[in-house]
Amino acid sequence: MATTPLHFPMASSLPSASTSLSQSLRRRSTKGSFRNLRTTLCAINAQNKSKIPIPPFNPKDPFLSQLASAASNSPETFLHKPVKSDTPPYLDLFDSPKLMATPAQVERSVSYEQRPRRPPPDLPSLLLNGRIVYIGMPLVPAVTELIVAELMYLxxxxxKEPVYIYLNSTGTTRDDGETVGMETEGFAIYDAMxxxxxxxxxxxxxxxxGQACLLLAAGxxxxxxxxxxxxxxxxxxRIPSSGLMPASDVLIRAKEVITNRDTLVKLLSKHTGNSEExxxxxxxxxxxxxxxxxxDFGVIDRILWRGQEKIMHDVASPEEWDKLAGIKAVDGI
Structure with missing residues (x-):
């Protein structure tokens, strides 16, 4: 059965004798919350010359039942509604108004999952699901932001599981040597690693x-x-494009590039095993x-060549080569 919402007047539209009215309403309270609510509304109508329409009640509506019970127990709550309230009108009468949620909201809240059952249908997310981080662009700020976030997420x-970083990058420059990012972009990924x-x-x-080679050696x-x-x-x-920059600023940038070069030399020396010189x-x-x-230079440890293990296994040992060639080793030589 459809019902219309209840509307009550604000405290400013009521006479000053509302306190005595509420006391008399309490004395009139009898059995049944709905009867008391009707009595309350009729008393308000009698007190005020303007008539307040009384909507039909649905006895099976749990929200209206609580509303009627609250009206019969404390009618001054409706008569003295606070002007400033942090909650919608009359919802603060109940401790937990769960009945106001719609079935759609309840269904969404129940079916919500923290993690998706399968990865999103975009390629970087599919690779990330396999713990693969692919760097396929120059190291510009947007790429650095994504790579660092993926490393932290993994x-x-x-x-405990390993992270696989696949590199196909020209570092902080393009193919033609044009600088597209500061050297700090590569250092940021290195520090995160x-x-x-x-x-x-x-x-x-x-x-x-460049910086991508440093990331390769830093594994x-x-x-x-x-x-x-x-x-x-x-x-x-390389020094970024200076444009119309003053000479003093160009000198400052050149000093910063030299500092980045020295840092890059130290890090490459650390990971390749070669001296800084x-x-x-x-x-x-x-x-x-x-x-x-x-x-040989110490940048990598192995060459990924499919089938190389089988080929190297089939190669004869030096002793077998000597034996097949008719060479006999003499002890003591």
């Missing part, structure tokens, strides 16, 4: 140039890989490395 999910509790497996799948020792046709390259940082000499000009040179 550690939060499981601090060093703070992780997880093992970090790094894989170069195309190019790892866990023994877990740094490179594809057979990938390239790695280290070079000196060796790294500095190699970085005077762009130093390209294929997978074999990168392994």
């Amino acid at each position: 550690q939060w999910l499981d601090p 060093m703070q992780l509790k997880n093992e970090i497996h790094t894989v170069a799948v195309g190019a790892a140039i 866990t020792k023994g877990k740094r890989f490179m594809m057979p046709h990938a390239k790695a390259m280290i070079q000196q940082p 060796t790294i500095a000499n190699k970085m005077r000009r762009p130093f390209y490395m294929d997978c074999t040179k990168a392994k």
Whole structure:
């Protein structure tokens, strides 16, 4: 049965004798909350010349039952409604008005899950679900923000499972050498990698140039890989475009670039095992490395070549080569 909402006058529209009226209403209270509510409304109508329409009641409506009970027990609550209230009108009469929720709201609240049952249908999220972080662009601020957030999220999910970082990046420059980001973008990702509790497996799948080469070498020792046709390259940082900048500001930027170069030399020396002098000499000009040179230089530990384990297993040992060639080793020589 459909019912209309109850409307009650504000305290400002009632006479000053509302206190005595509420006391008389309490004395008139008899059995039945709805009868008392009707009595309250009729008394208000009698006290005021303006008539207040009394809507039909649905006895099976639990909200109206509580409303009628509250009106019969304390009618002054309706007569002296506070002007300033933090809750909607008359909802503060109940401790927990759960009956006001609609079935749709209840259904949504019950079916809500903290984690989705399957990953969202976009490729970066699918890779992230497999604990893979793919860096396929130059290190601009937007890329750095995403990579650092993904690393932190993967550690939060499981601090024991390894994280796989696939690199195909030209660092803070483009292919033509134009600077697109500060060197601090690469240092930010590097610092985030060093703070992780997880093992970090790094894989170069195309190019790892400049700061990207540092990230490749910064993986866990023994877990740094490179594809057979990938390239790695280290070079000196470059000054961003100065434009119409004053000469003094250009000098300040040049000093900052030299500081970043020294930091890059120290970090590469730490992760490759070479001396800082060796790294500095190699970085005077762009130093390209294929997978074999990168392994010899200490940037990676292994070359990912499918089937290489089987091929190397089939290769005969040096002793077998000597035996097949008819060479006999003499003891003591």
